[in-house]
Amino acid sequence: MTALAVDNLCKHFGGLRVTTNVNLTVEPGERRLIIGPNGAGKTTLFNLITGEIAPDSGSIRLFGRDVTRVSSHRRPHLGLARTYQIITLFANDSILRNVTLALLGLSPLRWSLFKDLEQQQAVIERAHAALARVGLGNIADRPLSQTSYGERRRVEIAMALAQDPKVLLLDEPFAGLSIDERRDVRQLLNAIPREVTVVMIEHNMDVALDWAERITLLHFGEVIVEGTRAEVVANPRTREVYLGH
Amino acid sequence: MSARLRYGAIVVALALLATLPLWMGNSYYINITSQILLFAVFALALNVLVGYAGLVSLGHAGLFAVAGYSGALLLQAGFDHLTATAAAIGITLVASAIFAALSLRSTGIGFLMITLALGQIVWGVAYRWASLTNGDNGVNVSTRPAPFGVSLAGATSFYFATLIVFLLALLTMAIFVRSPFGASLRGTRDQARRMTALGYNVWLIRFLAIVFSGFWTGVSGLLFIYYNQFISPQVAALTSSAEVLLMVISGGTATLFGPIAGAAIVVIMKNVVSAYIERWNLVLGVIFVLIITFMPEGLVPGSVRLLRWLWQTLQSRSGASATRPSEELKP
Numbered sequence: 001m002t003a004l005a006v007d008n009l010c011k012h013f014g015g016l017r018v019t020t021n022v023n024l025t026v027e028p029g030e031r032r033l034i035i036g037p038n039g040a041g042k043t044t045l046f047n048l049i050t051g052e053i054a055p056d057s058g059s060i061r062l063f064g065r066d067v068t069r070v071s072s073h074r075r076p077h078l079g080l081a082r083t084y085q086i087i088t089l090f091a092n093d094s095i096l097r098n099v100t101l102a103l104l105g106l107s108p109l110r111w112s113l114f115k116d117l118e119q120q121q122a123v124i125e126r127a128h129a130a131l132a133r134v135g136l137g138n139i140a141d142r143p144l145s146q147t148s149y150g151e152r153r154r155v156e157i158a159m160a161l162a163q164d165p166k167v168l169l170l171d172e173p174f175a176g177l178s179i180d181e182r183r184d185v186r187q188l189l190n191a192i193p194r195e196v197t198v199v200m201i202e203h204n205m206d207v208a209l210d211w212a213e214r215i216t217l218l219h220f221g222e223v224i225v226e227g228t229r230a231e232v233v234a235n236p237r238t239r240e241v242y243l244g245h
Numbered sequence: 246m247s248a249r250l251r252y253g254a255i256v257v258a259l260a261l262l263a264t265l266p267l268w269m270g271n272s273y274y275i276n277i278t279s280q281i282l283l284f285a286v287f288a289l290a291l292n293v294l295v296g297y298a299g300l301v302s303l304g305h306a307g308l309f310a311v312a313g314y315s316g317a318l319l320l321q322a323g324f325d326h327l328t329a330t331a332a333a334i335g336i337t338l339v340a341s342a343i344f345a346a347l348s349l350r351s352t353g354i355g356f357l358m359i360t361l362a363l364g365q366i367v368w369g370v371a372y373r374w375a376s377l378t379n380g381d382n383g384v385n386v387s388t389r390p391a392p393f394g395v396s397l398a399g400a401t402s403f404y405f406a407t408l409i410v411f412l413l414a415l416l417t418m419a420i421f422v423r424s425p426f427g428a429s430l431r432g433t434r435d436q437a438r439r440m441t442a443l444g445y446n447v448w449l450i451r452f453l454a455i456v457f458s459g460f461w462t463g464v465s466g467l468l469f470i471y472y473n474q475f476i477s478p479q480v481a482a483l484t485s486s487a488e489v490l491l492m493v494i495s496g497g498t499a500t501l502f503g504p505i506a507g508a509a510i511v512v513i514m515k516n517v518v519s520a521y522i523e524r525w526n527l528v529l530g531v532i533f534v535l536i537i538t539f540m541p542e543g544l545v546p547g548s549v550r551l552l553r554w555l556w557q558t559l560q561s562r563s564g565a566s567a568t569r570p571s572e573e574l575k576p
Contacts, residue, residue, distance in 0.1 A: 050442060076444035088439045090432060101432050104425055105443030113426045113457075120425070159443070 001064050003028040003197040004049070004167050009058035011048060011221075018044045019055070020221040026167075026214075028063075029194045033212030034201045037241070041221040042201040043085060046169050050082050051075050062167060077106060079166030083156040085175055085201070089144055095155055096140040099127040102159035130162035134188055150181035157188060168192070170200040174207045182207065209233070217241070247553075262408055272400035276472075279404045281505075281512045282411040283468040288492040288504030289418050290461035295490065296499030297427065298454045299434030300348075301357050303486050304364025308344065308459050310371060310481035312337040312466030317384040317476050318377070326390035334463045341459025345452045352437075364486050371478035383477030386470050397471070407468055414461050418501055421457070430454050431499075495536050497543025506544050 006024035010017075018041045026032050036042050047053045049060055051072035059068045062078050070078070090098050103123050104110045118124075131140050134154040144152070153173060160168055173189070174182050189211065192198060202208045209215075215232040217225040219241045225232050232238055262278075269275050287309060294300045316333035320326070348359040371378045378384065389397040397403045421427045432440045433447045440447050470476050479485070492511050497503025510532065519525035540547020 052438070052441070071446075073441045073444055073446045076442065082442055084439075088436055090435050090439075092435060097428070101428065101440075102443050104429065105440070105445050109425045110429045110445065111426055111453075113421060113424050115425060116420075116423045117425045117428050118423065163443070 001028070002026065002061070003030065003063060004199065005061040005064075006045075006049065007059045007061070009045075009048060009060065010056045011044060011053065012056060018221045019048060022058070022218075022221070022223055024216060024223070026197055026199060028166075028197055030197055031211060031213045032197075032199045033208055033215045034199060034218060035203070035205050035215060036218035038203065039220075040218040042203075042218055043171055044221075045218070046082060046171055046201065049169060050080060076163060076165075079164075080169070081160040081163045081165035081167070082169040083160050083171055083173060085171040087149075087152050087156060089152060089155060089159075091144050094141050094143055095131065095136060095147065095151075096124070096127055098144060098155055099130050099158050099162050100124060102162045103127055103130075106163055127162065130158045133161060133191075134158040135184065150177055150184070153177060153181070153185060154188065157185070161192070165196060167197045167199070170198065172201055172203060174202065174204070186211070266401040266404060275400045275404050277512065277516050279400070279407045279472060280516070281509045282404075282407045283465050283472060284489070284492065284512055285505040285508040286411055286414045286461055286468065287465035287489050288496070288508045289414050289501075290458045290465060291489050292493045292498060292500075292504045293418070293421070293430075293454055293458040293461075295493050296503075297422070297430050297434065298451055300352065300451065300455075301490070302348070302360040303357050303483070303490065304344065304348075304360035304362070304367075305458075305462055305489055306481050306483070306485035307360075307364035307367035308337060308341055308462045309466040309469070309485070309489075310367050310476070310478075311340045312463035313470045313476045313480055314371060314378060314384065316467050317386050317470050320386055320388075321384060330390075330467050333467055334460065337459055337463030337466070338456060341456045341462070342452070344459070345455035349448060349451055349455070361483065361486070364481065364483065368478055368481040368483070371481045378478070381478060383475055386474040386476070389471050389474070403472065407472070410464060410468060414464065415501065415505075417461070422501065426450075426453075491533065495533055495544055497545040497547070500543065500545050503543045503545040510544070 002025050004024065004026040006022055009019055009022045011019040022041075022045060024045075034042050034045070044053070048055050051067070051070065055068065059066055061067065062075070062080060065078065067075055067078065090101060093101075100117070100123055103126055107123065109115070109120065109123065128137060128140055131137050134157055136151060136154055136158065139147070139151070144155070147155070153176075157170075157173060160170075170189075173185055177185060189198070189200075200208055200211070209229060212229055214227065215225075215229055216223055217232060217238055224241055225235045225237050227235070265278055266275055269278070287305075291302065291305050294302050312333050315336040316329050319329035319332055324332070344360065344363050347363060348356050351359060372380060374380075389403065391397060392406070395402060397406050429440070429445055429450050432445065433450050437447050440450075469480070488511055492507030493504050494507070495510060496505065496507025511529070514525055514529045514532070518528055522528055536544055536547070540550075542550075
């Protein structure tokens with residue numbers, strides 16, 4: 001059964017067609033890279049998959065289940081997690097609280113009015129474990145406002161991984177990172193277990209090329225080329241629309 | 246130091262409140278304190294929305310009046326106190342749910358405008374639907390209840406009843422702030438989009454917060470009619486909604502004690518200062534301008550900041566440690 005199947009998806013904003021008949025089939029455990037120049041509709045595709053915006057037509061299936069009409073906040077409960085290109089964290093809270101909120105999101109505990117969150121050892125231990133996984137275990141209690149950009153990127157990834165997703169959508173996880181930080185994040189991604197299906201958007205093709213097993217090239221909202229790494233790199237249309245010459 | 250100071254201050258405040266009728270003597274001032282406490286419950290309730298949910302309501306006096314009018318009319322119809330108050334709270338919860346369902350179609354300014362309109366509808370009903378609400382003449386509440394055989398007719402006994410309700414409200418708020426639900430609500434205030442992507446039903450969380458706020462608003466509305474033994478459309482007016490919002494903002498949003506300080510300022514201005522200065526509204530305005538200018542975060546957090554700065558300055562003056570003094574003065 002395919003992990004993520006996008007079928008004939010369309011979305012337009014006014015006269016601008018941002019997603020045109022997009023088909024995408026990602027197998028369980030696959031590492032899929034979605035590339036494309038600015039404005040190709042990569043992030044819009046993620047927003048459609050997570051349900052943040054509704055498609056005009058087409059369908060989205062997660063492990064065979066049609067989720068096209070499932071509301072956005074239910075989809076994480078079905079095993080879908082994402083990170084954001086523009087870091088979207090809780091700036092007034094500690095790193096630990098950020099990850100705790102990610103864990104709480106899938107727990108019935110989030111409705112509890114009569115418990116002390118600080119006393120929920122099980123959740124807090126899991127948050128610590130998730131932070132240790134991304135190498136932030138030693139600064140868990142630091143306020144987010146006192147962290148570096150690279151650390152915030154890793155908090156984003158820790159929050160997504162903490163939810164034990166079946167399908168993980170990474171929106172440009174390397175954006176704005178230094179070479180050293182990129183290497184760290186890269187190691188992090190390599191350590192993600194195979195049970196997790198990962199779809200990554202990357203604007204800069206070189207960064208994640210050797211990470212991907214299959215690559216989808218988007219251009220003006222359409223899938224132009226799709227195939228293995230070698231196929232896509234060798235395809236003349238890739239050179240034409242993406243590499244620019 | 247600061248944790249012990251905080252506990253010390255709370256113990257002193259509790260002791261002062263518990264013994265107030267002994268040293269205050271004058272029943273007029275005891276009544277003023279009751280009024281402060283009941284409006285503090287109102288402000289604490291609104292703070293759930295303004296402070297923790299990031300939803301600014303300008304129609305909360307509407308919910309306050311729904312509770313007050315329901316209670317007063319049911320009592321007038323001959324129901325006993327327990328039935329009337331329980332039913333009034335029930336009606337207020339339903340009204341809050343309706344308020345929530347309508348106003349949560351938007352956030353920010355849109356939310357504010359819808360709550361404003363809903364509050365005006367309640368005012369309109371109270372003012373114009375005279376066959377039900379007696380219009381501008383208002384509704385009298387002839388007696389105060391006597392829970393467990395203790396009559397609340399006197400200023401002192403009513404003060405203690407109000408104090409108990411106030412402390413219950415404060416305790417509930419303290420638990421709420423530390424609870425997972427409180428953390429969820431603050432999350433929807435700070436990053437609603439992210440919360441949805443993490444699996445939170447943002448709409449439902451906000452809805453429940455409004456109903457929770459509505460519950461304590463209703464409780465304060467009932468305290469109000471028992472205190473005044475009268476309710477009129479003025480209670481539901483826009484100025485009442487604005488007043489309680491000012492209590493929350495001037496005291497300090499998203500803090501436990503800010504709304505209480507705000508309630509104290511407004512009530513004292515209205516009742517005490519107005520006896521000496523005819524244009525007390527002007528004094529109130531000046532005080533708000535001063536608060537916004539020098540303590541934009543509100544009176545309580547602002548005072549804490551000033552005291553901490555003062556403390557550090559004094560310590561560095563006294564010699565030993567060279568701490569950074571003025572850094573925290575910036576708002």
